[in-house]
Amino acid sequence: MPVNKISIIGAGRLGSLTGYEIVYRELAKEVVLIDIIKNLPQGEAMDLNQMASEKGKSTYAKGSNDYKDIAESDIVVITAGFARKPGMTRLDLLKQNAPIVRDVASQVAKYAPNSIVITVTNPMDVMTYVTYKVTGFPRERVIGMGGQLDSARYREILASMFNVSRSSVKALVIGEHGENMLPLARFSYIGGLRASDILSEDKIKEAEESTRKIAAEVIALKGATVFAPISCIASLIEAIVKDTKEIIPASVYLNGEYGLTDICIGVPIVVGRKGVEKIIELNLNEEEKLRFYKGAETIKNAINEIKAIAII
Numbered sequence: 001m002p003v004n005k006i007s008i009i010g011a012g013r014l015g016s017l018t019g020y021e022i023v024y025r026e027l028a029k030e031v032v033l034i035d036i037i038k039n040l041p042q043g044e045a046m047d048l049n050q051m052a053s054e055k056g057k058s059t060y061a062k063g064s065n066d067y068k069d070i071a072e073s074d075i076v077v078i079t080a081g082f083a084r085k086p087g088m089t090r091l092d093l094l095k096q097n098a099p100i101v102r103d104v105a106s107q108v109a110k111y112a113p114n115s116i117v118i119t120v121t122n123p124m125d126v127m128t129y130v131t132y133k134v135t136g137f138p139r140e141r142v143i144g145m146g147g148q149l150d151s152a153r154y155r156e157i158l159a160s161m162f163n164v165s166r167s168s169v170k171a172l173v174i175g176e177h178g179e180n181m182l183p184l185a186r187f188s189y190i191g192g193l194r195a196s197d198i199l200s201e202d203k204i205k206e207a208e209e210s211t212r213k214i215a216a217e218v219i220a221l222k223g224a225t226v227f228a229p230i231s232c233i234a235s236l237i238e239a240i241v242k243d244t245k246e247i248i249p250a251s252v253y254l255n256g257e258y259g260l261t262d263i264c265i266g267v268p269i270v271v272g273r274k275g276v277e278k279i280i281e282l283n284l285n286e287e288e289k290l291r292f293y294k295g296a297e298t299i300k301n302a303i304n305e306i307k308a309i310a311i312i
Contacts, residue, residue, distance in 0.1 A: 020230075023057055106134055156214075179212065251266045268280040
């Protein structure tokens with residue numbers, strides 16, 4: 001059964017195409033696109049409704065410039081903010097996007113206080129932290145989409161490396177959604193075999209490095225990553241709506257798990273109708289821990305930066 005309403009804050013390419021996936025998959029009775037640009041969300045909604053008519057889909061799209069229209073949303077997706085440009089790291093966006101996400105999160109808390117919020121805006125882990133702190137929602141209802149996307153990219157690289165079908169590969173990336181992401185060969189499988197057991201050390205490093213660089217390569221070639229992120233957002237929403245209890249790597253607020261507190265970082269979670277239903281703690285080895293904590297330190301430093309200038 002679809003939920004009643006899903007709202008998307010930010011009707012640019014990422015937000016509008018997320019709306020497309022929601023309509024196409026019929027995940028909600030209504031999808032609302034919100035943007036500060038006059039006429040943009042309204043035009044996108046008209047286009048989506050015409051597509052829905054051609055496909056015989058029942059989801060209705062609405063565009064608005066007024067946050068009041070997100071009232072009673074079951075799920076809110078935050079894509080608002082500046083996009084990463086060629087040559088930029090995700091953290092380069094920190095001071096530009098933190099005030100935007102802070103203001104959006106305050107509106108979500110005001111008009112959709114019972115919603116589950118999915119934060120996509122980069123730097124995603126830090127923006128998820130901002131969303132969590134500003135909304136004051138239980139941590140189960142604030143999720144950052146990033147590790148799922150990194151894992152999809154790792155899966156693509158491993159499938160290509162072994163020349164096997166993508167469906168034969170299960171890949172996992174945790175940690176920071178950024179330069180210090182942690183692809184886990186020990187927890188990734190190719191045809192049921194651990195990637196770490198059948199890949200040489202050199203090949204493992206090659207696959208990890210390719211996973212870290214691949215988003216920047218796409219951005220350099222076409223200006224933005226779009227299709228992979230929107231598919232991951234929609235799949236995360238679908239896991240919530242359909243209560244699948246699927247294990248998905250995502251950024252969540254930790255309160256002692258992995259020895260970390262007061263931070264949002266990517267870890268495997270069980271996703272269901274209530275949002276985050278369980279945080280899974282992996283038994284990381286010493287090398288994996290060092291790399292995981294390096295990413296955590298980067299996120300902590302970024303959080304302290306925005307605290308220092310009173311953004312939160």
